[in-house]
Amino acid sequence: MKVDSDKCVGCGACVSIAPENFKFNDEGKSVVINDSITDEAKEAKEMCPVDAITIETKTVEFIQERCIGCGACVSIAPENFKFNDEGRAEMIDSSISDEVYDASSACPVDAININE
Numbered sequence: 001m002k003v004d005s006d007k008c009v010g011c012g013a014c015v016s017i018a019p020e021n022f023k024f025n026d027e028g029k030s031v032v033i034n035d036s037i038t039d040e041a042k043e044a045k046e047m048c049p050v051d052a053i054t055i056e057t058k059t060v061e062f063i064q065e066r067c068i069g070c071g072a073c074v075s076i077a078p079e080n081f082k083f084n085d086e087g088r089a090e091m092i093d094s095s096i097s098d099e100v101y102d103a104s105s106a107c108p109v110d111a112i113n114i115n116e
Contacts, residue, residue, distance in 0.1 A: 001035040007052035014044035014053060059115045060100055062091040066111035073103035073112060 001021070003014070008029040014022040015030055018040035025031045030052070037055055045053040062081075067088040073081040074089055077099035084090045089111075096114060104112040 001032050001037065001041060001056065002054045003030045003032055004052045004054070005029050005031075007050045009050055009052075011049060013047045013049065017044040017047060056116070058096050060091070060094050060096055060104075061113045061115060062089075062094075063111045063113070064088065064090060066109045068109055070108060072106040072108070076106055077103040 003022070005027075010024070010028040010030065012024070012030070015024060018038060021032060021034050021036065021038060021041040022030045022044060023033050037057070041053075041055065045055055060080075069083070069086075069088045071083070071089070074083055077097070080091060080093045080095070080097070080100050081089045081103065082092050100112070101114065104114055
């Protein structure tokens with residue numbers, strides 16, 4: 001999530017709608033303080049009168065058929081992956097974090113793909 005400071009006019013709509021995501025900087029323009037894509041952040045983007053807010057949508061794809069049960073993803077990103085009854089990983093949360101990037105890099109069979 002980004003705010004284009006060249007476009008921002010400092011109206012404060014985003015700060016008012018999503019104070020957990022945006023605040024004013026010293027120049028009176030909005031900046032991102034938390035890039036979690038919340039419903040409020042989406043609403044703030046829609047309400048921005050100058051279209052200064054960009055929300056990049058990244059997705060994580062888990063190809064369970066490739067999983068060999070090595071457990072790298074489960075140990076690195078336990079909030080996102082767990083073992084199923086067959087001893088293979090399954091995705092339980094598709095939110096993207098640093099740990100998911102690390103799990104994707106560690107996966108020996110490229111079962112975790114982050115689409116940007």
